[in-house]
Amino acid sequence: MERPPVDFDTISEPLEVHVSTGLAKIGAALKARAWKGAGPARLTPTQGQALTLLRGEPQGLRLSTLARSLAITPATASDAVASLTAKGFVVRGVEAANRRAAAFALTPEGAALADEVATWPDFLARATGTLDASEQTVLYRALVKMIRALQEAGDIPVQRMCVSCRYFRPNVRPDDPQRPHVCAFVGAPFGDRHLRLDCREQEQASAAERDALWRNFAGSQVDQSHPTQGEPK
Ligand code: SF4
Structure with a gap:
């Protein structure tokens, strides 16, 4: 007897479920890799993230800033920093701007380990490299959109994003589809492929300004015509 044709729409999860599942699998791979990458230093993923964060802050960070940036509780941040300090990777000093506030910074050993830890996502970069330039641009723009949505919903800490x-x-700059945006801090044009997720010069706009920025940005077409160049900071 002939079977009726299958309509995959009726037997499939919605697309957003597939996308979320895919992202969760990538997240699980990152976490598993983080544990493997811990090596002889026996770092937990949180300690590894703390090292990576401190790597970009030579002046050091307060515990509260570190906790907020990693979206963890102050107690968890305190445990991670205490362990890193005991292992000789982090040292407690004072914040340059406020001599009474404690700030934590990397020791030379911590800096060397942080360089190593920062290479953990290389396997992800290799997988991303299997996408062509236009696929990478579309994916990057989609990721920026998702990260912004998570930030605006309060699900992740505020990111230093363009x-x-x-x-x-x-x-x-509508006449230049490859570099339609401008960074007024450096006074230079740039494209979607240059958007930054963690820029040291970033200054957070007000909520109303962020809405307007997003409307102006999201209404634009994706630049798919140029190879991906330059990693976001
Ligand atoms: S985040 Fe940095 S690169 Fe982007 S617009 Fe702001 S200052 Fe310029």
């Missing part, structure tokens, strides 16, 4: 920055001027 799309939330008071210096971001989206789509002010």
Whole structure:
């Protein structure tokens, strides 16, 4: 007897479930890799993230800032920093701007380990490299959109992203589809492929300004015509 044709729409999860499942699998791979990458230093993933964060902050960070940036509780941050300090990777000093506030910074050993830890996502970069330039640009733009949505919902800490920055001027150069945006901080044009997720010069725009920035940015077309160049900071 002939079977009726199968309609995959009726037997499939919605696309957003597939996407979420895919992201969760990548997240699980990252976590598993983080444990493997811990090596002889026996780092936990949180300790590894703390090292990576401190790597970009030679002046050191307060515990509260570290906790907020990693979206963990102050107690968890305190445990991670205490362990890193005991292992000789982190040292407690004072914040340059406020001599009474404690700040934690990497020791030379911690800096060397942080360099090593920072290479953990290389396997992910290799997988991303299997996408062509236009696929990478579309994916990167989608990731920026998702990260911004998570930030605006309060599910992750505030990120130092272009799309939330008071210096971001989206789509002010409509005649140049490869570099339609301008960074008013450096006064230079750039494209979607240059958008930053963690820029040291970023200054968070107000909520109303962020909404306007996003509307101006998200209404634009994706630049798919140029190879991906330059890693976001
Ligand atoms: S590059 Fe930095 S300063 Fe310039 S717009 Fe982006 S986040 Fe802001």
